[in-house]
Amino acid sequence: MAEVTKVSKAQQKAVNKYISNNYDRINLTVPKGKKADISKHADKYGESLNSFINRAIDERMERDSM
Incomplete structure (x- = not known):
């Protein structure tokens, strides 16, 4: 069973x-x-959905600036 960590309201606010x-x-x-x-693809390569999207954007912008 997964361990549950409690986050205080002050921690979440910070x-x-x-x-x-x-x-x-x-x-x-x-x-x-x-x-x-998209999530499945990102997970396959050990990335979060957010990091995958950011990397894809960065790679496209790099490619377009050449």
């Missing part, structure tokens, strides 16, 4: 403040079922 100060959010919309496909 994390949320850090994220809002250091990151921008993008709301990405994909067709039904595609999120699962």
